[in-house]
Amino acid sequence: MADASQLEADLEALLQQEWFEPPADFVRDALITDLSVHEAAERDPVGWWEEQARALDWAQPWTRGLVDDDAPFYRWFEGGKLNLSHNCLDRHVAAGLGERVALHWHGEEGEIRTITYAQLLADVERCANALKARGVGAGDVVGIYLPMIPEVVVAMLACARIGAPHNVVFGGFSAESVHERMAFSNASALITVDGARRKGRTAPVKSEVDRVMDGLTHLETILVVRHTGVACEMRDGRDLWWDEALAAAAPECPAEPFDSEHPLFILYSSGSTAKPKGIQHTTGGYLTGIAWSFKHVFDLKPETDVYFCPADVGWITGHSYIVYGPLANGATSVMYEGAPDYPNQGIWWELCERYGVTIFYTAPTAIRACMKWGAELVQEHDLSKLRLLGSVGEPINPKAWAWYWLVVGGGRCPIVDTWWQTETGQMVITTLPGAQRMKPGSAGTPLPGMRASVVDEEGREVQRDTQGLLTLDRPWPGMLRTLYREPDRYVSGYWERFGAPTYLVGDASRQDHDGYFWVIGRVDDVINVSGHRLSTAEVESALVSHPKVAEAAVVGQSDEDTGQAICAFVTLRDEVTGDDAMALDLRDHVAHRIGKLARPKRIIWAGELPKTRSGKIMRRLLKDIAEGREIGDVTTLRDPDVMGQLTQAMRGRGDED
Numbered sequence: 064m065a066d067a068s069q070l071e072a073d074l075e076a077l078l079q080q081e082w083f084e085p086p087a088d089f090v091r092d093a094l095i096t097d098l099s100v101h102e103a104a105e106r107d108p109v110g111w112w113e114e115q116a117r118a119l120d121w122a123q124p125w126t127r128g129l130v131d132d133d134a135p136f137y138r139w140f141e142g143g144k145l146n147l148s149h150n151c152l153d154r155h156v157a158a159g160l161g162e163r164v165a166l167h168w169h170g171e172e173g174e175i176r177t178i179t180y181a182q183l184l185a186d187v188e189r190c191a192n193a194l195k196a197r198g199v200g201a202g203d204v205v206g207i208y209l210p211m212i213p214e215v216v217v218a219m220l221a222c223a224r225i226g227a228p229h230n231v232v233f234g235g236f237s238a239e240s241v242h243e244r245m246a247f248s249n250a251s252a253l254i255t256v257d258g259a260r261r262k263g264r265t266a267p268v269k270s271e272v273d274r275v276m277d278g279l280t281h282l283e284t285i286l287v288v289r290h291t292g293v294a295c296e297m298r299d300g301r302d303l304w305w306d307e308a309l310a311a312a313a314p315e316c317p318a319e320p321f322d323s324e325h326p327l328f329i330l331y332s333s334g335s336t337a338k339p340k341g342i343q344h345t346t347g348g349y350l351t352g353i354a355w356s357f358k359h360v361f362d363l364k365p366e367t368d369v370y371f372c373p374a375d376v377g378w379i380t381g382h383s384y385i386v387y388g389p390l391a392n393g394a395t396s397v398m399y400e401g402a403p404d405y406p407n408q409g410i411w412w413e414l415c416e417r418y419g420v421t422i423f424y425t426a427p428t429a430i431r432a433c434m435k436w437g438a439e440l441v442q443e444h445d446l447s448k449l450r451l452l453g454s455v456g457e458p459i460n461p462k463a464w465a466w467y468w469l470v471v472g473g474g475r476c477p478i479v480d481t482w483w484q485t486e487t488g489q490m491v492i493t494t495l496p497g498a499q500r501m502k503p504g505s506a507g508t509p510l511p512g513m514r515a516s517v518v519d520e521e522g523r524e525v526q527r528d529t530q531g532l533l534t535l536d537r538p539w540p541g542m543l544r545t546l547y548r549e550p551d552r553y554v555s556g557y558w559e560r561f562g563a564p565t566y567l568v569g570d571a572s573r574q575d576h577d578g579y580f581w582v583i584g585r586v587d588d589v590i591n592v593s594g595h596r597l598s599t600a601e602v603e604s605a606l607v608s609h610p611k612v613a614e615a616a617v618v619g620q621s622d623e624d625t626g627q628a629i630c631a632f633v634t635l636r637d638e639v640t641g642d643d644a645m646a647l648d649l650r651d652h653v654a655h656r657i658g659k660l661a662r663p664k665r666i667i668w669a670g671e672l673p674k675t676r677s678g679k680i681m682r683r684l685l686k687d688i689a690e691g692r693e694i695g696d697v698t699t700l701r702d703p704d705v706m707g708q709l710t711q712a713m714r715g716r717g718d719e720d
């Protein structure tokens with residue numbers, strides 16, 4: 064085992080290296096080893112995607128691959144019909160793979176549940192019938208607010224089976240957020256849990272939900288998974304225990320084919336305003352995009368690989384690459400209930416060893432946490448089965464890349480740095496591990512069939528090595544179709560700027576002289592904290608809802624651990640003093656309104672906020688202060704003295720531990 068200084072020296076040496084070749088042992092068995100796939104897709108992108116779609120089971124073939132008459136409301140595989148849960152379950156069982164393990168579930172306290180494809184199918188059929196018995200049918204939205212337990216997978220697939228779009232809310236969001244998202248989406252049912260386990264403690268969930276869920280008249284059913292045994296009230300006529308409802312349900316629920324463009328799910332994500340965007344995905348194109356990318360970016364051999372992505376299903380990564388991508392390909396996955404540091408900081412590696420994980424996919428922020436906890440925790444475990452590593456969620460800094468490569472991957476595993484978004488549904492920019500060289504810090508090139516550019520404010524492509532706005536220039540099957548019940552916002556947010564088919568990503572990027580893309584970060588008011596998207600406006604609106612707050616402005620600030628951190632400038636009401644107790648109170652308030660992940664790391668008491676003469680808050684200047692940069696142009700400020708006071712206040716501030 065290398066000592067710490069040796070490791071530092073090895074990492075330093077790796078950091079000198081611009082390119083990393085795919086390791087020869089990996090290439091030998093890789094599914095794709097050259098760029099001929101990219102070339103084929105480039106010759107006829109739609110035709111190429113149609114070919115990939117044929118790998119799925121369609122109940123009725125499509126008549127047109129892509130319909131763009133009504134762009135940007137694109138339609139893929141028009142006329143085709145399929146059932147997504149059939150593609151993830153029934154067809155594998157019919158092919159004799161019923162006994163293959165779909166999920167190795169590992170609980171926080173070490174409990175193990177091994178779930179085969181046949182068992183998963185049986186549960187999904189019963190759950191689908193239980194929903195139907197409550198009147199839930201095609202087109203009805205079903206909310207899902209569950210921790211990382213197998214029931215969350217069952218619930219999603221059951222919804223897909225009956226054509227009820229699911230609306231999953233990340234378990235770390237507060238009950239208030241769930242209420243808001245159920246109201247926006249007009250959900251007719253919600254699937255939740257009695258309580259959730261959080262690092263050895265139990266957090267009540269159902270009783271929290273009950274506290275806020277009154278008044279939603281459309282919410283007729285709450286299905287409750289018994290998980291921790293924590294007491295909760297069940298309301299007659301509305302609430303049902305999951306186990307009882309499934310036991311009472313008929314065992315068979317034939318998978319009904321749905322139109323390729325039938326809505327599969329809505330996933331709320333942060334945008335520039337306080338109201339989250341209901342990003343809507345549909346069935347045939349989405350499944351084609353994620354099934355192809357999961358298989359080829361991760362070089363999947365479903366008979367032998369074991370895949371582990373310790374993200375949460377409440378994010379798009381969980382939808383596409385914990386649930387649908389792996390199951391569509393008949394893969395075996397590990398699912399872990401707990402936090403990365405519970406019961407100890409080596410738990411991920413313990414699980415990798417125990418289940419013989421071969422493919423591992425996580426976020427840079429998690430890798431940086433592991434670096435802090437120490438290489439020994441990784442090296443204590445036998446990770447020799449690992450053969451491929453993936454990264455997602457934010458740019459990976461080269462040091463974290465080198466550590467991942469060396470300490471986790473032992474220098475034998477390619478790393479795929481996958482750039483994509485909730486909106487894109489599927490991976491967009493990355494290297495194919497057996498075919499393309501890697502450059503630490505760059506995600507690579509667009510996947511086959513995809514096209515990306517870097518443009519200036521007018522939409523003109525910029526020179527290589529110049530920073531600009533990232534755009535995607537051609538529709539792709541996994542793309543969002545609209546924002547739920549806000550089609551105008553869909554058009555104005557993504558397409559109006561440059562006109563379809565040019566999709567505005569919202570990230571700054573540059574393309575280097577080798578054609579590799581380097582994504583820099585968001586250009587809008589979205590902050591990326593530990594790979595989680597949050598809107599500054601949403602946090603501001605939570606802060607000003609506190610009775611003692613007069614005004615608040617929130618900016619993102621670079622952070623060594625979390626990529627970005629939330630920095631809030633707060634003006635309190637006259638009689639209130641800004642002290643540590645007040646800061647704690649505000650953090651709790653934000654946690655309550657949105658969720659713990661939205662708590663500002665830094666709170667700065669501001670006598671006044673910098674404003675233009677017309678009264679607009681100048682966030683650009685606040686960002687300069689937060690980043691400790693030289694303050695930009697202040698000539699348009701109503702009162703330039705404000706900046707001096709704020710810089711002072713910044714120096715005096717303590718941060719959250």
Ligand code: WTA
Pocket residue numbers: 332378379380454455456457458459480481482483484485486506568569570582583584585591594595596
């Ligand atoms: C950022 C997560 C650099 C980016 C799948 C994007 C990345 C936003 C990467 C989407 C990456 C994601 N390199 N930046 N590999 N992956 N991002 O919707 O800013 O939660 O716009 O989807 O995360 O976040 P979202």
